[in-house]
Amino acid sequence: MTVTDDGSTDTISRSGARHGSLGTSPPRPDGVDKVQGTYAFSSDISADGCLFGATLRSPHPSARIVSIDLSAAWKIDGVQAIVTADDVPGQMTYGLIAQDQPVFAADVVRYVGEPIAALAADDPEVARRGLDAIVVEYEVLEPLLTADEAINGDREPIHPDGNIIRHQRIVHGDVDARGDVAVEGTYEIGMQDQAFLGLEAALAIPDSGGQGVELHVATQWLHEDQHQIAACLGFADDNVRLVLGGVGGAFGGREDISLQVHCCLLALRVGRPVRMAYSRAESFLGHVHRHPASIWMRHHATAAGEIVKIESTMVFDGGAYASTSSAVLVNAITLAQGPYRCPNAVVDGWAVRTNHLPCGAMRGFGAVQACFAYESQMDKLAAACGIDPFEIRLVNAMRTGDTLITGQPVLNVAPVEECLRATSALALPDEPVGGVLAVDGSHDAMKLPGGAGRTADVSDVVRGIGWGVSIKNLMYSEAFDDYATARCRLVDGPEGIEVHLKFATAEVGQGFVTLAPQIARTVLGVDAVVLDQIDTQVGSAGSTSASRQTWMSGGAVNAACEAVRDRVFAHVAGQHGWGAADLFIEGTDIVDGVSGVRIDAADACAGLEIDETVEYRHPPTTEIDENGQGDCHTAFAFVAHRAVVDVDPELGLVKVVQIATAQDVGRALNPLSVVGQIEGGIAQGLGLAVMEEIIQVDGVIRNGNFTDYLLPTFLDMPPVVATMIEQPDPLAPLGAKGVGEPPCISSTPAVVAAIRDALAQAGVDAPLDRVPVRPADICL
Amino acid sequence: MNEIFTLHVNGEERPVRDSWLGENLLDVLRDRLGLMGSKGACEQGECGSCSVLVDDELVCSCLVMAASATGQAIVTVEGIAPQGAPSDVQQAFVDAGAVQCGFCTPGLIMAVHDLLERSPEPGDTEIREELAGNVCRCTGYGRIIDAVQQVAVTRRSGRNGQETP
Numbered sequence: 001m002t003v004t005d006d007g008s009t010d011t012i013s014r015s016g017a018r019h020g021s022l023g024t025s026p027p028r029p030d031g032v033d034k035v036q037g038t039y040a041f042s043s044d045i046s047a048d049g050c051l052f053g054a055t056l057r058s059p060h061p062s063a064r065i066v067s068i069d070l071s072a073a074w075k076i077d078g079v080q081a082i083v084t085a086d087d088v089p090g091q092m093t094y095g096l097i098a099q100d101q102p103v104f105a106a107d108v109v110r111y112v113g114e115p116i117a118a119l120a121a122d123d124p125e126v127a128r129r130g131l132d133a134i135v136v137e138y139e140v141l142e143p144l145l146t147a148d149e150a151i152n153g154d155r156e157p158i159h160p161d162g163n164i165i166r167h168q169r170i171v172h173g174d175v176d177a178r179g180d181v182a183v184e185g186t187y188e189i190g191m192q193d194q195a196f197l198g199l200e201a202a203l204a205i206p207d208s209g210g211q212g213v214e215l216h217v218a219t220q221w222l223h224e225d226q227h228q229i230a231a232c233l234g235f236a237d238d239n240v241r242l243v244l245g246g247v248g249g250a251f252g253g254r255e256d257i258s259l260q261v262h263c264c265l266l267a268l269r270v271g272r273p274v275r276m277a278y279s280r281a282e283s284f285l286g287h288v289h290r291h292p293a294s295i296w297m298r299h300h301a302t303a304a305g306e307i308v309k310i311e312s313t314m315v316f317d318g319g320a321y322a323s324t325s326s327a328v329l330v331n332a333i334t335l336a337q338g339p340y341r342c343p344n345a346v347v348d349g350w351a352v353r354t355n356h357l358p359c360g361a362m363r364g365f366g367a368v369q370a371c372f373a374y375e376s377q378m379d380k381l382a383a384a385c386g387i388d389p390f391e392i393r394l395v396n397a398m399r400t401g402d403t404l405i406t407g408q409p410v411l412n413v414a415p416v417e418e419c420l421r422a423t424s425a426l427a428l429p430d431e432p433v434g435g436v437l438a439v440d441g442s443h444d445a446m447k448l449p450g451g452a453g454r455t456a457d458v459s460d461v462v463r464g465i466g467w468g469v470s471i472k473n474l475m476y477s478e479a480f481d482d483y484a485t486a487r488c489r490l491v492d493g494p495e496g497i498e499v500h501l502k503f504a505t506a507e508v509g510q511g512f513v514t515l516a517p518q519i520a521r522t523v524l525g526v527d528a529v530v531l532d533q534i535d536t537q538v539g540s541a542g543s544t545s546a547s548r549q550t551w552m553s554g555g556a557v558n559a560a561c562e563a564v565r566d567r568v569f570a571h572v573a574g575q576h577g578w579g580a581a582d583l584f585i586e587g588t589d590i591v592d593g594v595s596g597v598r599i600d601a602a603d604a605c606a607g608l609e610i611d612e613t614v615e616y617r618h619p620p621t622t623e624i625d626e627n628g629q630g631d632c633h634t635a636f637a638f639v640a641h642r643a644v645v646d647v648d649p650e651l652g653l654v655k656v657v658q659i660a661t662a663q664d665v666g667r668a669l670n671p672l673s674v675v676g677q678i679e680g681g682i683a684q685g686l687g688l689a690v691m692e693e694i695i696q697v698d699g700v701i702r703n704g705n706f707t708d709y710l711l712p713t714f715l716d717m718p719p720v721v722a723t724m725i726e727q728p729d730p731l732a733p734l735g736a737k738g739v740g741e742p743p744c745i746s747s748t749p750a751v752v753a754a755i756r757d758a759l760a761q762a763g764v765d766a767p768l769d770r771v772p773v774r775p776a777d778i779c780l
Numbered sequence: 781m782n783e784i785f786t787l788h789v790n791g792e793e794r795p796v797r798d799s800w801l802g803e804n805l806l807d808v809l810r811d812r813l814g815l816m817g818s819k820g821a822c823e824q825g826e827c828g829s830c831s832v833l834v835d836d837e838l839v840c841s842c843l844v845m846a847a848s849a850t851g852q853a854i855v856t857v858e859g860i861a862p863q864g865a866p867s868d869v870q871q872a873f874v875d876a877g878a879v880q881c882g883f884c885t886p887g888l889i890m891a892v893h894d895l896l897e898r899s900p901e902p903g904d905t906e907i908r909e910e911l912a913g914n915v916c917r918c919t920g921y922g923r924i925i926d927a928v929q930q931v932a933v934t935r936r937s938g939r940n941g942q943e944t945p
Contacts, residue, residue, distance in 0.1 A: 027875060028874065028879060030882070031873070031874035031879050031882075032866055032870070034879050034885050035873045035874055035885055035886075036817070036857065036858070036861065036863060036866055037816070037856070038817065038858075039882055040816070041819070043820075044810075044816040194917075195917055196881070196883075196917055197821040197827065197881070197916075198819070198883040199820070246882075248819075248821075248881050249917050249918055251917070279823060280823055280824075435905075444905060446905050447905065452909070508881060509880035509881025509882065509918050511880070672877040672923075673877065675877065675923070676919055676920075676923060679921070679922040679923070680880065680917075681920070683917075683919075683920035684917075705822065705824060706824065706826035706915070707822075707824055707826050711915050713913075713915060714907070714912045714921050714924075714925075715908050715912045717922075719904075720922055
C-alpha cells in the first residue's frame with residue numbers, strides 16, 4: 001500500500017481478504033468512544049470519596065536535605081496524609097534495571113524535580129497549599145553537570161552506585177584496518193521529551209484492611225509496574241493489582257515508575273481512594289527523557305566508498321538515575337554501523353550519571369542518537385569519495401546474512417536496498433519553492449519558511465534534498481527473558497459463539513486492540529471477538545516498547561488462538577470422521593482438505609467451551625562480552641527516508657516540504673495502522689531535527705511547558721509519501737516486524753542532510769552537527 | 781468563595797456549585813459538571829485538547845474563566861452528537877485512522893466541526909493553518925487531514941444531492 005501525495009489512503013489492501021481479518025484495516029474498537037469523549041483516560045477516572053494527591057519536588061539539582069518540617073502542612077484543613085521516605089514500608093528504591101532511584105529523596109536530592117514528599121488532601125487546591133507549607137532546609141551542593149566530569153573521576157560519586165552507569169566497548173575484526181579515505185565528526189543530540197498528551201494520572205483504591213491495593217494507571221508494562229510497586233510497599237506482587245487506565249500516548253515515557261508508588265502509599269495511609277494527576281510542568285520533571293549524547297565517529301572506506309572500519313566514542317548523559325541507560329547505550333553502540341556492511345570496528349560507549357533530569361526510554365532507544373551520527377558520516381563519506389549520497393548507501397547496503405560489528409549475523413529479511421530504491425522512486429514535490437503562484441502573482445506565505453510571519457523572501461529560499469537510512473533492533477536484548485502471555489476462550493453464550501481474548505498488553509494508542517481481534521478472526525474463522533479488561537489478572541505481556549507487541553503479544557494471541565483451533569479441529573474431525581491434520585480455516589469456514597467439504601466455523605463450535613493460555617517467547621539472545629561480541633539482539637527492521645526542505649539561509653528558517661519513505665514492515669497486518677505509525681514517527685523525528693529540545697541551565701529546566709518546548713503542528717509537518725516493503729519475515733510469528741520505532745530514527749538525519757544540501761547550494765558552510773538544528777546554527 | 785452560577789452547556793442549564801471564583805472552564809466542565817470529554821494537556825492554550833465552542837467561537841476552555849461564560853451557549857464534545865451515534869466528522873476520524881491514543885481527538889473534533897461550518901471545502905493549506913492550534917503527538921496529522929477531506933467531499937455530494945430535484 002502506498003500513501004499518495006494527495007494524502008489519501010487506499011485502505012482496501014488485500015483483494016479477497018475478509019474484512020476484519022489480517023491484512024485489512026478494520027476501525028479501532030475504542031474509536032467511537034475516543035471521538036465522542038467517552039473513552040476513560042487515566043486522568044478521567046475517579047472514585048467516590050477519593051482524595052487528591054500531590055508531590056513535593058526538589059528545586060535544586062544537587063543538595064543535602066538538612067530537615068523536612070511538615071508541621072505547618074498538617075495544620076491545613078483538608079490535608080489528610082503526608083508521606084516521606086520514612087513512610088516507605090518496603091524497598092526504598094526502584095528502577096527498571098538497577099534499583100537506584102529513591103521513592104522519596106531522604107538524605108540528598110540529585111535532580112531538579114526529585115520527589116521528597118507526597119500528600120493527600122480533600123481537593124487539588126488544598127493539596128497545592130499543603131505542598132507550599134512543607135518546609136525543607138537544604139544544603140546546596142555543586143552539581144555534576146558534564147559527562148566529562150563524570151567519566152574522568154575528578155568528582156566524588158553523586159550516587160552510591162558511582163558516576164558511570166555503564167562503559168562498554170566493541171572491538172571487531174582488524175582494529176588497524178585502513179581505507180583510502182577517512183572522514184570524521186563529532187555530533188550532538190539534544191534531550192527530547194516524549195510529550196505524550198495524556199499527562200501522568202492514576203487512581204489507587206486500597207483494599208479494606210490495607211493488605212493490598214488496586215491501581216488504575218496509564219503505563220507501558222503493567223506487570224513490571226506491579227513488581228516494582230509491590231517491592232516498595234512491602235507486599236507480595238499479587239497484593240498489588242493493576243488495571244490499565246486509558247493511555248494518552250507513551251513513546252517510552254511510561255516505562256519507568258512515576259507516581260505509581262506515591263499514589264498507592266497515600267491510599268493505603270488514609271484507607272481511601274487517592275487520585276493523582278501531573279500538570280504539564282510536573283510531567284516534564286516526572287518522567288525520563290531521550291538521552292542527550294555526544295558522539296565522535298570516524299569512517300574508513302575504499303575510494304569506491306565501501307566502509308572498511310568505523311571508530312566511535314559515544315557518551316550518553318543518563319541524568320541522576322540509571323533507568324534504562326545501560327540498554328540504551330548498548331543499542332547505540334551495537335547499531336553504530338547503521339544498515340551497512342562493516343567488517344571492522346572499535347567503539348567505546350559510556351552512559352554516565354549527572355545531576356541532570358534522568359533519561360531512559362524514548363521511541364528509537366539509542367538507535368536515534370547513533371543514526372544521526374552515522375548518517376551524517378555517510379554524507380561526509382560520499383563527498384570525500386565523490387559519490388552521490390544515495391549511491392554510497394546502495395554500495396554499502398546490508399543484506400540478510402551480513403554480520404553486525406557484534407559478530408551477530410542478521411538473519412531477518414534485510415531489504416535495505418529495496419527500501420532505498422522504493423523511496424527514490426517516490427515522486428518529489430510537484431510544487432516549486434513558495435508553492436504555485438496565486439492569480440496576482442504572489443506566493444503563499446504558508447508554504448515558505450517562517451510561514452505566516454512572512455519573513456522569508458522566495459528569492460532567498462533554497463531547496464535541499466537529504467537521505468537517512470536506519471536499522472533498529474526489535475524486542476528486548478542481552479539475554480532478557482522476553483515473553484508475552486495471552487488467553488483465548490471460545491464461549492457459546494447468549495450472543496452465540498464468541499472468542500474472548502485476555503492479555504495484559506498496554507494499549508497506548510498503537511492499536512493492539514485492533515490487531516488482536518484480527519488475529520483471532522483469521523485463526524479461528526469466528527467474527528465475534530470480545531476483548532477482556534487489560535489488567536494483571538493474566539500473565540505478563542512484557543512492555544509496549546522496543547517495537548515488540550505485534551511480534552510478541554501478537555505471537556501470543558496467535559498461539560493461544562491456534563491452541564483453541566486445534567481442539568476445535570479435533571472435535572470436528574471426530575464428529576465427521578475427518579483427519580484433524582487435514583482441516584484448515586478459510587474465511588469463516590472450516591475446510592476438510594481431503595473431501596473439500598466446508599462447514600461454518602461458528603456452527604462447528606456450537607456447544608464448545610475451550611480455554612487456552614499461552615506464553616510466547618522469542619529465541620533467546622546472549623550477553624555481549626568485554627569486546628562487545630555476542631548475539632545480543634532478537635531481530636532487525638530497516639527503513640529509508642528522503643527529506644525535501646526549503647531553507648532561508650540568511651534567516652535560518654526551515655520548512656520541511658516532504659518526507660518520502662519506504663519501510664521494511666515484514667507484512668502489514670493492518671495497513672492503516674502501519675501508516676499511522678509511519679507518519680506519527682516521522683513527526684517525532686522531524687521534531688528532533690528542527691524543533692524539540694529540553695533546555696537545562698545549571699541543572700534547571702527552562703522550557704518545561706508547551707509554549708517553550710516546541711512540538712510539530714499541522715503546519716510544521718509536511719505530507720508523507722510512504723511505501724511499505726512487504727517481505728514477510730520467516731522468523732516472525734505472523735511475518736510482521738514491529739513498525740513503531742523505525743520512522744522516527746532516520747527521518748531526523750534525512751531532514752538535517754536536506755538542510756545541509758540547501759546550504760551548500762547557497763554557498764553557506766555550516767556543519768549542522770547538532771540536533772535540533774536552530775536558526776543560529778544555519779545563519780550565524 | 782464557593783460560588784453558585786449557571787452555565788448553559790450542550791443545551792442544558794447546569795448549576796455550578798463548589799467552584800472557586802476564577803476557576804477555568806475546563807476544570808469546571810470536568811470536575812464540577814462531570815463532562816470528562818474535554819481534555820487538559822498543557823493548561824496554557826497551546827495544544828487545543830480542551831477546545832469547546834462558546835457562543836459558536838472555538839476557544840481553549842483552559843483559558844476561559846468559567847464564571848465569565850454564564851449566559852453563553854457552551855458546546856463540548858459530548859454535545860456534538862448523541863452517544864453511540866457519532867457525527868460525520870467523528871465517524872470519519874474513526875474510519876480514516878485519525879485516532880491513535882485519542883487524547884487530542886475531542887479537541888480536534890470540535891475544531892474540525894468549527895472549520896467545516898466556516899469553510900465547507902477547505903484546501904490542504906487552509907486545513908493545516910486552521911487546525912495548527914491542535915497538537916497531536918501520535919498521528920503526524922496525515923490521517924486527520926484525510927478525515928477532514930473525506931467529510932468535506934461527503935457533505936458536498938449531500939448538498940449536490942439535495943439540489944437535484
